[in-house]
Amino acid sequence: MEKLNPLFVLIGRILVAALFLPAGISKIGNYSGMQQYMESVGIPGIILPLVIILEVGGGLALIVGWQTRIAAFLLAGFCVVSGILFHFQPEDQVQMILLMKNIAVAGGLLILVGVxxxxxxxxxxKSSD
Known part of the structure; x- marks a missing residue:
């Protein structure tokens, strides 16, 4: 099992990145709609480029394993903050499930920060050079 651990970490990184990379790319394709949605919940649309950079850049960083701890930490924070801002609606069970999904993904990302x-x-x- 010990010999499989690096493979499991790689697969885990790719699976987590599979959430962020397409989400960031889709925001580019629907930029104005996403900006309007953000503003409709009180988030300034001007920060959308930062969100896209974080999701696309962070997703790519996880896939290739570059600056992984930093990328995972930033994405974990993003998951918690965006989950609270967009999904914390105690009266709506689906939104609360989405919030818990964000919290769980943040937990997985924090494991990457650790390992x-x-x-x-x-x-x-880079570290073996």
Whole structure:
């Protein structure tokens, strides 16, 4: 099992990134709609480029294992904050499930902060030079 751990960390990074990368790309394709949605819940639409950079850049960083701890930490914070801002609606069970999904993803990301990117990563390659 120990020999599989680097493979599991790689697969985990890719699976978590599969949430962020398409989400960020879709925001580019529906920029004005997303900006309006953000503003409708009181979030300034001007920060949308930062959200896109975080989701796309963070997703790519997780996939290749570059600056993994930093990317995972930032994405974990994003999950918690966006979950609270967009999904904390105690009267709506579906929204509360989405909030808990964000919290769970943040937990997985914090595990990456703790364990790092693993052997199959740019971080590992850089540290072994």
């Amino acid at each position: 790092g990117a693993g052997a199959y990563s740019l971080d590992h390659r």
